[in-house]
Amino acid sequence: xxxxxxxxxxxxxxxxxxxxxxxxxxxxxxxxxxxxxxxxxxxxxxxxxxxxxxxxxxxxxxxxxxxxxxxxxxxxxxxxxxxxxxxxxxxxxxxxxxxxxxxxxxxxxxxxxxxxxxxxxxxxxxxxxxxxxxxxxxxxxxxxxxxxxxxxxxxxxxxxxxxxxxxxxxxxxxxxxxxxxxxxxxxxxxxxxxxxxxxxxxxxxxxxxxxxxxxxxxxxxxxxxxxxxxxxxxxxxxxxxxxxxxxxxxxxxx
Amino acid sequence: xxxxxxxxxxxxxxxxxxxxxxxxxxxxxxxxxxxxxxxxxxxxxxxxxxxxxxxxxxxxxxxxxxxxxxxxxxxxxxxxxxxxxxxxxxxxxxxxxxxxxxxxxxxxxxxxxxxxxxxxxxxxxxxxxxxxxxxxxxxxxxxxxxxxxxxxxxxxxxxxxxxxxxxxxxxxxxxxxxxxxxxxxxxxxxxxxxxxxxxxxxxxxxxxxxxxxxxxxxxxxxxxxxxxxxxxxxxxxxxxxxxxxxxxxxxxxxxxxxxxxxxxxxxxxxxxxxxxxxxxxxxxxxxxxxxxxxxxxxxxxxxxxxxxxxxxxxxxxxxxxxxxxxxxxxxxxxxxxxxxxxxxxxxxxxxxxxxxxxxxxxxxxxxxxxxxxxxxxxxxxxxxxxxxxxxxxxxxxxxxxxxx
Numbered sequence: 001x002x003x004x005x006x007x008x009x010x011x012x013x014x015x016x017x018x019x020x021x022x023x024x025x026x027x028x029x030x031x032x033x034x035x036x037x038x039x040x041x042x043x044x045x046x047x048x049x050x051x052x053x054x055x056x057x058x059x060x061x062x063x064x065x066x067x068x069x070x071x072x073x074x075x076x077x078x079x080x081x082x083x084x085x086x087x088x089x090x091x092x093x094x095x096x097x098x099x100x101x102x103x104x105x106x107x108x109x110x111x112x113x114x115x116x117x118x119x120x121x122x123x124x125x126x127x128x129x130x131x132x133x134x135x136x137x138x139x140x141x142x143x144x145x146x147x148x149x150x151x152x153x154x155x156x157x158x159x160x161x162x163x164x165x166x167x168x169x170x171x172x173x174x175x176x177x178x179x180x181x182x183x184x185x186x187x188x189x190x191x192x193x194x195x196x197x198x199x200x201x202x203x204x205x206x207x208x209x210x211x212x213x214x215x216x217x218x219x220x221x222x223x224x225x226x227x228x229x230x231x232x233x234x235x236x237x238x239x240x241x242x243x244x245x246x247x248x249x250x251x252x253x254x
Numbered sequence: 255x256x257x258x259x260x261x262x263x264x265x266x267x268x269x270x271x272x273x274x275x276x277x278x279x280x281x282x283x284x285x286x287x288x289x290x291x292x293x294x295x296x297x298x299x300x301x302x303x304x305x306x307x308x309x310x311x312x313x314x315x316x317x318x319x320x321x322x323x324x325x326x327x328x329x330x331x332x333x334x335x336x337x338x339x340x341x342x343x344x345x346x347x348x349x350x351x352x353x354x355x356x357x358x359x360x361x362x363x364x365x366x367x368x369x370x371x372x373x374x375x376x377x378x379x380x381x382x383x384x385x386x387x388x389x390x391x392x393x394x395x396x397x398x399x400x401x402x403x404x405x406x407x408x409x410x411x412x413x414x415x416x417x418x419x420x421x422x423x424x425x426x427x428x429x430x431x432x433x434x435x436x437x438x439x440x441x442x443x444x445x446x447x448x449x450x451x452x453x454x455x456x457x458x459x460x461x462x463x464x465x466x467x468x469x470x471x472x473x474x475x476x477x478x479x480x481x482x483x484x485x486x487x488x489x490x491x492x493x494x495x496x497x498x499x500x501x502x503x504x505x506x507x508x509x510x511x512x513x514x515x516x517x518x519x520x521x522x523x524x525x526x527x528x529x530x531x532x533x534x535x536x537x538x539x540x541x542x543x544x545x546x547x548x549x550x551x552x553x554x555x556x557x558x559x560x561x562x563x564x565x566x567x568x569x570x571x572x573x574x575x576x577x578x579x580x581x582x583x584x585x586x587x588x589x590x591x592x593x594x595x596x597x598x599x600x601x602x603x604x605x606x607x608x609x610x611x612x613x614x615x616x617x618x619x620x621x622x623x624x625x626x627x628x629x630x631x632x633x634x635x636x637x638x639x640x641x642x643x644x645x646x647x648x649x650x651x652x653x654x655x656x657x658x
Contacts, residue, residue: 033475035350035369040302040478042346045312064444065342067312075291075398085400092513094447120296120312144444155445194444200347241352 039200044139045069046121054108060152061097061105062089063143069120071109082106096155131206133213140201141210144193149218155193157186160218164250165211169225171253172215173233176207179243184250197243204230286320288405289555290393303477305333310402314339314441315479319407324570325551328597328605329382330410332472337479338387338408338493340451343442345499350483355467359436359505362427369483372469376417376425379466382601383489384411384572385496388519388541392644397531399644406549411572411605414487416468420461422503428457434506435460437486439499453495453519454510455488464489467500489603490575492541492645494519515540520643527646528639544574545648546634548581548608548626558656561614568609573602573628574648581608584623588636588650591625602629614657623652 045067049058062071077085083106089095090102097105122139141159145151149160159165164186165172179197183190198207208227215222244250284297286308296309301317310316317337323330350369357365367375387408392401402408423435436454443450459465466487468476476482481498488495494514510516520538521527526545529536548571559565571581577599582591597607614620627633638649 032373032470035475035483037347037349037351038475038478038482039347042302042315042344043298043300043312047312065448066314069309070311070316070402073292073295073310073403074400075393075403077400081400092449092517093443094445096445120309122298122300122312192446194343194442194446196343196444197347241349 041201043122044201046135046139047072048121050112052108052111054104057097057101057105058108060146061095061101064095064152064156065089065093067120072112077110079106079110082109096152131203131209133209133211136202136206136210137213140198141214144195149214149220151191152193153189155191157184157189157191157193159214160220162186163254165214166220166222167254169211169215169223169229170233171250172211173207173225173230174237174253175244175250176202176211177230177234178237178240180246180250181243182246182248184246195243199234204228204234288393288403290398290403290405293393293403293405301337301479303333304337304479305331307334307337308405308407310404314342314344316402317479318404319410321405321407321549321551323407324549324605325568328411328570328600328607329472330412330605332412332474332477332480335385335410335412335471335477335480336387336408338402339441339479339498341441341448342444344479345440346478348440348478348482348499353483353501355484355501355503357422357426357503357505360429360432360507361423361505362429363425365422365426367422369469372417372422372467372484376421378415379418380413380415381464381466381487381489382411382413382604383487384409384544384603384605385487385493386410386544388492388494388646389644391647394638394647395640395644396638397640399642401644411570412471413473413601413604414466414468414485415470415473416466416484416487418463419465419467419486419503420463422467423457423460423505426505428461428505429507431507432457432505433508434510436502436504436506436510436512437495437497437500438502438504439481439497440501441499449513451497452510452512452514453497454506454512454515455495457505459488490544492519492544494541519645521645522641526635526639526648527641529641531640531642541643541645544572545646546574546578546626546628546632547572547648547651548624548634549651550622550624550653553622553653553655555653556656557653558658559614561617561657564611564613566609567612567622568607569624570605571608571624571626572605573626573630574632575603575628575630577602577629578606579627579629579631581606582625582627583610583612584625585612585620587621588623594624617657619654620657621652621654623650625650 047068049055086102144156145159151158177199180195204227207230208225212224287294297306298309299306308318315337319336323334355367390408391406393403434454438452468485468487484500486497486500519541521541522529523537523539549569551569571578581594583594584591594608594610625634634648634650
């Protein structure tokens with residue numbers, strides 16, 4: 001169907017050009033707008049990897065840095081290609097995945113026939129219902145601290161049996177509100193991960209709910225946290241813009 | 255079944271239950287099928303300061319602009335502008351009162367500038383410029399390559415307002431032995447070993463009077479996910495250099511060999527960054543200047559068009575590292591080309607609209623092609639490039655229509 005015989009390009013002057021009818025270009029402000037503080041909430045993914053040998057490895061290590069959708073949206077990759085990708089995650093980005101788990105993870109990922117996740121389950125930033133501590137834990141905490149509350153050796157500390165979790169409520173609240181960086185010692189083991197601040201991601205009720213959940217799981221038997229305590233600690237630490245510096249700061253909060 | 259139970263029950267519990275649960279939610283969710291294998295994506299509107307976007311990844315966010323947005327004008331609205339973050343810890347609370355931009359390293363006078371000082375202490379500067387992800391259109395590579403699987407929507411054009419980087423560097427006084435300038439934002443990884451995201455440009459490039467520090471985008475503050483409060487704007491260069499939440503400007507006395515310059519975002523040093531899949535021994539260099547592209551915005555692949563009816567075919571183009579010279583349309587498979595009518599020039603580095611009246615006289619399948627030639631004489635290639643990073647795609651776009 002080539003050739004101009006069946007059609008014509010009309011090179012006439014166009015009436016009412018698209019550019020002229022398109023929305024007006026933005027106008028620069030004559031005076032600069034005020035610099036207000038900007039606080040946002042980012043939605044969290046609750047997407048899972050499909051069941052199979054290797055899914056547990058993927059859940060333990062991949063979700064630390066990125067949601068599952070990143071993996072599940074990839075084109076089909078061979079086992080060798082996945083091996084190369086996983087090793088890049090380990091060597092370039094420091095993924096704490098043990099070497100012996102590379103092969104089973106690569107085999108698992110290359111064996112997923114249909115990966116697409118058309119509807120990624122997500123934790124809405126705000127929900128009308130009372131906050132669900134378990135759901136918040138799944139979306140916000142589990143990728144690093146793991147579903148069994150044991151964390152990952154050397155990187156992310158356990159929540160199960162951790163005195164930071166089961167000690168004074170105000171201490172656990174302050175950790176969630178402002179995050180932690182640098183070396184932290186838990187039960188004699190040291191960890192070097194980075195925990196972000198959840199002060200803007202979660203409101204007082206949500207922080208109280210997730211901490212109450214964590215303080216009652218995996219053999220923890222600490223009391224629930226009241227949203228009022230979160231509000232008090234939020235105000236008391238409002239000036240803090242950086243995470244707590246591990247043992248150095250947190251020992252003073254005990 | 256809940257996510258926390260997965261570790262314990264994955265072996266015993268079938269996945270069907272999970273799918274059933276998710277499937278019910280899927281029915282209500284808007285979806286789009288991007289034109290490649292495993293291309294189904296959700297359309298979401300739950301990211302802050304963002305409208306409906308194609309969800310590529312929730313965390314760290316990768317959001318693609320739905321292509322119909324580009325038919326609405328040559329400036330991409332902030333709430334539809336694509337989003338791309340590398341590291342897991344994206345700050346969500348920015349206090350402009352305490353924010354400081356640091357200029358340090360090999361300078362005579364290190365600076366720590368408040369936003370007020372930056373806005374009022376330097377001459378304002380404005381420029382329209384296209385911000386395009388290095389891997390825009392990666393999903394269209396054949397053979398496919400891993401990475402962010404974008405269609406063509408990882409790009410946008412904005413009117414950036416801010417100050418010239420040159421003016422800020424001159425205030426600090428660049429040392430005579432300086433060779434590069436390194437930029438870093440506020441985002442971080444969550445593992446100590448994850449390299450901070452930093453990119454560098456030569457001192458001469460930084461002082462060209464066009465590279466700028468933007469504090470506004472399309473007449474408003476930048477959305478947080480596009481880099482509030484400050485973003486580096488590097489006109490004509492790929493977006494990997496446009497550091498978001500810009501916090502540190504470090505003048506270096508040696509070429510930057512940090513991971514993001516020496517190991518990532520590298521392209522083959524060949525014309526069009528093009529190699530044969532599997533080709534070995536090719537020199538790699540940091541990705542840099544953009545190349546021309548053009549797109550149809552009011553026609554879709556497979557669209558039906560009635561014959562005999564006059565229509566206007568239109569779209570957008572950009573010249574890459576320079577302006578658009580012309581945009582041409584072919585209706586005969588690329589054998590002959592007719593120049594289209596270009597819209598207003600709103601800036602060398604921005605989108606330019608193009609349009610052309612068109613009428614088909616008989617039914618049948620037709621293939622339309624559009625090609626941009628930039629003011630340096632560089633034309634889009636007829637054949638698609640390939641490289642293992644999925645970078646710099648700019649093949650001539652074509653669309654098949656069904657004339658009825």
